[in-house]
Amino acid sequence: QLIKEAEAERARRAQGQPSKSRGLWRYIVGKIAEAVAEQRLLWSLQKQTAVQLGIPDNLDRDQAMTITRDSLRRDYEKHRRWMVIDALIFLLFMPLTVIPGPNFPALYFSFRAIGHFFSMRGAKRGLDRVTWTTVASAALSAVRDALTLDRATRRQRLEEISRELGLERLPGFVERLSGGAGVGQA
Numbered sequence: 001q002l003i004k005e006a007e008a009e010r011a012r013r014a015q016g017q018p019s020k021s022r023g024l025w026r027y028i029v030g031k032i033a034e035a036v037a038e039q040r041l042l043w044s045l046q047k048q049t050a051v052q053l054g055i056p057d058n059l060d061r062d063q064a065m066t067i068t069r070d071s072l073r074r075d076y077e078k079h080r081r082w083m084v085i086d087a088l089i090f091l092l093f094m095p096l097t098v099i100p101g102p103n104f105p106a107l108y109f110s111f112r113a114i115g116h117f118f119s120m121r122g123a124k125r126g127l128d129r130v131t132w133t134t135v136a137s138a139a140l141s142a143v144r145d146a147l148t149l150d151r152a153t154r155r156q157r158l159e160e161i162s163r164e165l166g167l168e169r170l171p172g173f174v175e176r177l178s179g180g181a182g183v184g185q186a
Contacts, residue, residue, distance in 0.1 A: 028108065039115055042075060042122035050131045056141035061134045069127060076123035083116035139165050147178055 045051070055064040090109035097103050139161050146157040155171055162170035 028104075032111065035112070035115055039079075039119045039122075042079070042119040042126070045122035045126045045130060046118065048125070048130050050133065051126075052133050052135050054137050054140055055134050056144055057136040057138050058141045058144075064134055065132060068132065072123045072126045076120055076127065079116040079120035079123065083113050083120055086110075086113040086116060137165075143170070143174060146174070 053064065053068060055061070086109045090106055090113055093103060093106040093109060096106060142161050143158065146154050146161065149157060155175070158171035158174055162168060167173075
């Protein structure tokens with residue numbers, strides 16, 4: 001449920017609509033849910049030895065693996081950097097533990113540091129220890145083709161593809177990655 005709320009909040013922000021969430025607590029919970037949703041794939045890589053990578057059927061396997069490995073390297077570096085930053089901020093808030101009551105800043109930054117650690121570990125495993133097998137998919141090629149459509153038509157086509165693939169959140173994911181604008185749009 002939290003992940004759905006985070007995605008809805010992200011969609012509202014992307015469209016310039018005002019936030020429906022109220023208060024600091026809902027904001028924090030939304031940020032946590034958003035972080036979990038984004039990092040879930042990397043976390044799951046920690047336990048994998050072999051992974052199938054779905055690729056568009058019109059994309060070369062070697063090119064797909066290069067893109068995947070480059071992405072994992074960027075993720076590793078990003079999460080390593082943020083793990084260190086959040087761990088240092090966590091340490092700054094540690095003196096507040098002598099004050100009675102929960103130390104929300106320390107809890108928040110410890111959650112972030114640990115989440116980035118797991119993401120970094122998953123990215124590293126994906127680079128060094130996972131055996132990747134590519135699986136060509138015409139539906140994924142259709143996603144690429146949909147990016148050239150106007151916004152309304154693109155969304156409708158992405159929803160059709162998401163039903164075909166059984167990926168409920170595909171339209172929102174593609175919209176976030178593409179910045180919400182079609183290739184042919186300014």
